[in-house]
Amino acid sequence: xxxxxxxxxxxxxxxxxxxxxxxxxxxxxxxxxxxxxxxxxxxxxxxxxxxxxxxxxxxxxxxxxxxxxxxxxxxxxxxxxxxxxxxxxxxxxxxxxxxxxxxxxxxxxxxxxxxxxxxxxxxxxxxxxxxxxxxxxxxxxxxxxxxxxxxxxxxxxxxxxxxxxxxxxxxxxxxxxxxxxxxxxxxxxxxxxxxxxxxxxxxxxxxxxxxxxxxxxxxxxxxxxxxxxxxxxxxxxxxxxxxxxxxxxxxxxxxxxxxxxxxxxxxxxxxxxxxxxxxxxxxxxxxxxxxxxxxxxxxxxxxxxxxxxxxxxxxxxxxxxxx
Amino acid sequence: xxxxxxxxxxxxxxxxxxxxxxxxxxxxxxxxxxxxxxxxxxxxxxxxxxxxxxxxxxxxxxxxxxxxxxxxxxxxxxxxxxxxxxxxxxxxxxxxxxxxxxxxxxxxxxxxxxxxxxxxxxxxxxxxxxxxxxxxxxxxxxxxxxxxxxxxxxxxxxxxxxxxxxxxxxxxxxxxxxxxxxxxxxxxxxxxxxxxxxxxxxxxxxxxxxxxxxxxxxxxxxxxxxxxxxxxxxxxxxxxxxxxxxxxxxxxxxxxxxxxxxxxxxxxxxxxxxxxxxxxxxxxxxxxxxxxxxxxxxxxxxxxxxxxxxxxxxxxx
Numbered sequence: 001x002x003x004x005x006x007x008x009x010x011x012x013x014x015x016x017x018x019x020x021x022x023x024x025x026x027x028x029x030x031x032x033x034x035x036x037x038x039x040x041x042x043x044x045x046x047x048x049x050x051x052x053x054x055x056x057x058x059x060x061x062x063x064x065x066x067x068x069x070x071x072x073x074x075x076x077x078x079x080x081x082x083x084x085x086x087x088x089x090x091x092x093x094x095x096x097x098x099x100x101x102x103x104x105x106x107x108x109x110x111x112x113x114x115x116x117x118x119x120x121x122x123x124x125x126x127x128x129x130x131x132x133x134x135x136x137x138x139x140x141x142x143x144x145x146x147x148x149x150x151x152x153x154x155x156x157x158x159x160x161x162x163x164x165x166x167x168x169x170x171x172x173x174x175x176x177x178x179x180x181x182x183x184x185x186x187x188x189x190x191x192x193x194x195x196x197x198x199x200x201x202x203x204x205x206x207x208x209x210x211x212x213x214x215x216x217x218x219x220x221x222x223x224x225x226x227x228x229x230x231x232x233x234x235x236x237x238x239x240x241x242x243x244x245x246x247x248x249x250x251x252x253x254x255x256x257x258x259x260x261x262x263x264x265x266x267x268x269x270x271x272x273x274x275x276x277x278x279x280x281x282x283x284x285x286x287x288x289x290x291x292x293x294x295x296x297x298x299x300x301x302x303x304x305x306x307x308x309x310x311x312x313x314x315x316x317x318x319x320x321x322x323x
Numbered sequence: 324x325x326x327x328x329x330x331x332x333x334x335x336x337x338x339x340x341x342x343x344x345x346x347x348x349x350x351x352x353x354x355x356x357x358x359x360x361x362x363x364x365x366x367x368x369x370x371x372x373x374x375x376x377x378x379x380x381x382x383x384x385x386x387x388x389x390x391x392x393x394x395x396x397x398x399x400x401x402x403x404x405x406x407x408x409x410x411x412x413x414x415x416x417x418x419x420x421x422x423x424x425x426x427x428x429x430x431x432x433x434x435x436x437x438x439x440x441x442x443x444x445x446x447x448x449x450x451x452x453x454x455x456x457x458x459x460x461x462x463x464x465x466x467x468x469x470x471x472x473x474x475x476x477x478x479x480x481x482x483x484x485x486x487x488x489x490x491x492x493x494x495x496x497x498x499x500x501x502x503x504x505x506x507x508x509x510x511x512x513x514x515x516x517x518x519x520x521x522x523x524x525x526x527x528x529x530x531x532x533x534x535x536x537x538x539x540x541x542x543x544x545x546x547x548x549x550x551x552x553x554x555x556x557x558x559x560x561x562x563x564x565x566x567x568x569x570x571x572x573x574x575x576x577x578x579x580x581x582x583x584x585x586x587x588x589x590x591x592x593x594x595x596x597x598x599x600x601x602x603x604x605x606x607x608x609x610x611x612x613x614x615x616x617x618x619x620x621x622x623x624x625x626x627x628x629x630x631x632x633x634x635x636x637x638x639x640x
Contacts, residue, residue, distance in 0.1 A: 127381075219421035225377055226416075227436040227487070228409030231401075237435075238424050318426060318471040 008310065012303045019299040020292070024066050027288050028058075038286055039082055056082065073293055083287045093278065093293050099175050100274035102185065103266065104258045106193040111200035112251065118201065119208025124235055126213060134205065141202025150195045150269030157191055173271040192270045196263060200254060207250060211243040218242075241316075248312050256305025260298030324527060325351040325374065325495060330387035332366075332373050334380065341599045343369045345551040345607075346387070348625070351495065354525045356518075358542030358559070360532055360574070364596045366551040367531045371497050374529075375414055376404040391495070410440040413488035417500040419480035423472040429456070429483040430468030437490050455486040459516060478509035482516065489520060496521070496528045502537060514540050535578050539563065547571050550597045550607030555637075557630030567632035570608045606634070 028035060037044065040052045053059040057068065072079035073090060081087040118138060122131045157167040169187060176184035215221065216239050224234045264276030275294055282290035313320050332344035344366045351357050359367045372378050373385050376396060389396040391412065396404065416422040423432060433455060434448035443451075449468065456464035459482040472480055481501060488496055498517065502510040518541060521528050530541055538545055538559065545562045547555040547570065555568040566572045576590040594611035606612070609619040618635045625633045 219416060219418060220424040222377060223414075223416060223422045223484070223487075224424065225379075226375060226408055226414040227439060228405045228407070229435070229439050230405065233439075241426050242424065316426065318428075319473050 008307050012300075012307060015303050016296065016299050020070065020296055021066070023292060023295045024069070025062075027286075027291065028065060029062050035082070035286075035288055069289070069292060072289075073296060079289045079293065081287050081289055083285050089289045089293050092290070093275065093297055096273055096275045096278045097297075098178070099272050100259060100261070100263060100267070100276065102175075102178065102189060103192055103196065103272060103274060104255065104263055106189055107196035107200070107258075107263075108251075108255055110193055110197035111204055114197070114201045115204025116208060116247075118205030119212060120235065120240065122205065122209040123212035123216070123239075124231075126209070131209075135209070138202035138205045141198045142206070144198065145265075146195060146199060147265045147269055149198065150192070150266055153191050153195050154269065175272045175274075192266055192272065195270075196258075196266045204247065204250065208243060208247055211246050212239050215239040215243050245313065245316055248309055248316065252305045252309030252312075253302075256302040259305070260301040261294060324353050324392050325529075326388075326390040327370070327374065328388040328390075330370060330373060330389060331385070332369055332378065333384045335382040335384070343551055343599055344373065347548070347551070347553050349546050349553060349556065351527050351529060353494075354521070354527055355543045356521060356528045356530055356541055358530050358532065358538040358545045359548060360535060360538050360545060361548035362533060362596050364599070365548040367548050368499055370548075371414075371499065371529060371531060375408060375412060375497060376401075377408075377414075406440070409436050409493075410491045411493055412495045412497065413491070413493035415481075415484055415488050415496065415498040415501045418504045419477055419484050419501075420504065422484050423480060425472055428469050428471055429475070429480075429487075430470075433468075433483070433487045433490050436487055440491050451490065452486070455490055456483065458489070458520070459483070459486045460512075461486070477505050478512065481505060481509075481513055485513075485516065485520070489524060489526075492524055493526055496526045497531070498528060499531045500533070501530075502532070503534075510537075517541065535574055547574070551599065552607060552633065553625055554608065554634070555632040556625070557627075557632075561630040565630070567630070567637035568608075568634045569612050569614050569636075571632075 036049055036053045036056065036058045039056065040048050044052075050059075057065065060068075069079065077088075077090040079089045081089055081092075118134050122134045125131045154173070157170045158173070161167045162170065170191065171184060171188050174188065176188055178185040212235070216235075218239075221234060221238060224238045229238075259275075261274075261276040261279050263274060264280050266272070267274040267277040268280060275297060278290060279294040279298075281287075282294065327350070328348050330344055330347045331342070334341045334343060347366070347370050349357070359371070361367045369378070374389050374391075374396065376399070378385065385397055387397060391407070396407075399407075423429065427435075430449060430452045433452035434445065437443065437448040437451055438445070441448075453464045453468050456467055461467045461479060461482050467475075467479075467483075472483070475483065481504075485501070501517070502513050505513060514537065517528065517530070520526075530537070532538060542559050544558050545556065546553055547562070547568065549570050555562065555566070555571045562571060563575065566575055570592075573590070573592045577592070579589055580586070592611055597607050597610070604622070605620040606623050609615050612619065614636060616635075623633045623635050625631045626637065
C-alpha cells in the first residue's frame with residue numbers, strides 16, 4: 001500500500017515536471033514567442049530590447065531561465081509579474097484558491113446530489129413520462145452555455161427581479177471571505193453554484209441513468225431478483241453500487257479540471273477573483289509568470305484529483321484491490 | 324407441489340407476437356428431481372423463469388396456470404411473489420462467473436438473502452452463511468465467507484451460488500444449466516453436490532440442461548422440450564429405454580455409446596430448431612422428422628400419463 005502511494009507520488013511529480021517544461025517551452029522558446037519584444041512594446045529599438053532582456057533575465061540560456069523560474073515558484077516563492085513589476089505572483093495565486101475552491105466544491109455537492117437523484121429516478125422509472133421529462137431537462141442543462149446562463153441569472157437576480165421578494169436577498173457580485181462573513185459568503189455563492197452545477201447535473205444524471213440501465217441487464221441482477229430482494233434494494237445496493245465506478249471516474253476528471261481553472265467562465269461572469277479569472281487576466285496581457293504559476297497549480301490539482309479517484313476505486317471495487 | 328398447466332409465454336416484438344412457450348404442462352412432486360432437456364431456444368429456461376416470476380420484460384404475456392402448493396402464481400402481486408422467491412423457490416443460474424454481484428463478498432450476498440426473508444441478526448446470518456459454505460464443500464469456509472467472487476474459481480462460485488439458493492431451505496430448487504459453464508471434473512462434483520443436498524434438504528429440483536448425460540446422471544423424471552412445447556415426458560427409465568418421440572430418439576442417438584462398435588460419425592439432427600415467429604402449424608418437429616407423414620400437419624397432443632409423448636406414432640401407457 002505504501003509502495004503504491006510512493007509510486008503514485010512519483011508519477012505525479014513526473015507529470016508535473018513534464019507539464020511545466022512543455023508550458024515553459026511554448027511561451028518562452030517557440031519561434032516567434034519573444035517575451036522581451038512583447039514587454040518592450042511595438043517598434044521598440046534594439047537597445048531597449050536588449051535592456052529589457054537583461055532586466056527580466058531573458059538573456060540567459062533557456063534552461064537557466066527555466067530553473068530560476070521553478071526555484072522562484074516552488075522554493076523562494078518570490079516570482080514577480082512581468083506586467084506589474086514587483087507584484088508577487090505566488091501569494092496572488094494562493095489568494096485566489098479559496099475563491100475557486102468555494103465555488104467548485106459547493107457546485108460539486110449540488111451536482112453529485114442532484115445528478116444521482118435524477119439518474120436513479122430516471123432509471124427506476126425508465127420509459128415513463130417522468131424519465132423522459134428528466135432526460136429532456138438534463139439535455140437542456142447540458143446545452144446551456146454557462147456564460148449565457150450566468151448572465152441570465154445575473155440579469156434576473158441582480159436587475160430585473162432584484163427588488164421582488166424572490167431575489168432581494170441576492171448580494172452584489174463579488175466574493176466575501178468565509179472567515180469574515182460566512183452568511184455573505186454563502187449568499188453570494190448560491191447563484192454561481194447553481195449556474196455551474198446545472199451543466200453537470202444534466203450530464204451526470206444522464207450518464208448515471210445509462211450506466212444503471214446497463215447494470216440492470218446484468219446476470220447478478222437476475223440473481224438478486226431470484227433471492228427475493230425488493231426492487232429498491234436491487235437498484236440501490238446492486239445496480240447503483242457497480243455503476244458508481246464510472247460516476248467516480250467522471251467526477252474526478254471534472255472536479256480536478258474545474259479547480260484547476262476551468263470554472264473560468266463562471267468566475268468571470270460572477271466577478272469572482274478565482275484561479276480561472278486570474279489566468280484569464282494574465283493571458284490578456286501575456287503575464288508569463290502568472291500563467292506558469294497557475295498552470296503548475298492546475299496540473300497539480302488535476303493530477304491530485306486523479307490520484308484520489310484511484311483511491312476511491314480501491315474502496316469501491318474489490319477487483320482493483322487484488323491486482 | 325408444482326403444477327403447471329397450459330403455460331403460454333409470448334413476447335411482443337416488432338415482427339409480431341413471438342410465442343416462446345406454447346402450452347406447456349408438467350408437474351413436480353415433492354423432493355423429486357425433474358430433468359428438463361432440449362436444445363437452445365426450446366423454451367426450457369423461459370418456462371422456468373415464468374415459474375419464478377422472473378420475466379419482467381414489459382412486452383411479455385404470460386398465460387395459463389402455475390400452481391405452487393395450491394397457490395396460483397400467474398398474476399400473483401409482485402410483493403407476494405418476492406416473498407416466495409428465495410424463500411420457497413430458489414434458483415441456480417448457468418454462469419457462476421456473472422451470477423454474483425462483483426463488489427460484495429459471497430458471505431455478504433448469502434446473508435443478504437437470509438436477512439431478506441428471516442428476522443435474525445447479522446451475526447447469525449453470517450454464521451449461517453459459513454455453515455452453508457461448509458455444506459457445499461467450500462474449503463475453509465471461515466475465510467471463504469469474506470472472499471469476493473473474483474477471488475474464487477468457477478466451481479467455487481457455483482458452490483457459493485448453490486449455498487445461497489439453499490440458504491432459506493427452499494422446497495423447490497430450479498437449476499438452470501448449472502454445470503454448462505464448468506469443466507467436466509467440476510461438473511461431476513456439482514452434480515454430486517446437488518444430489519446430496521437434495522437428499523438432505525428434501526427439496527424438489529427442476530434441473531434444466533441440454534446434456535442427456537447429465538439427465539441420465541441426476542433426474543428421476545424427464546421432460547423433453549422442443550419448440551416451446553413438451554414433446555415427451557416420463558421416468559428416466561422410460562425415456563432412455565423406450566423413447567417414443569422421434570426427437571427424443573434423435574437426442575439419444577447423438578450421445579456416443581460406451582459399449583459396442585464405435586460409430587464412424589455421431590448422428591446429428593438435420594435442420595435447426597423452428598423460428599418462434601412463424602411456427603409450423605402442426606407438429607413443430609415435423610420439418611426435421613425422418614418419420615413425417617400426412618397426420619403431422621395437425622398438432623399432436625401429449626398422450627399418456629406416466630409416460631407421455633406428443634407424436635402420432637407414439638405407443639405410451
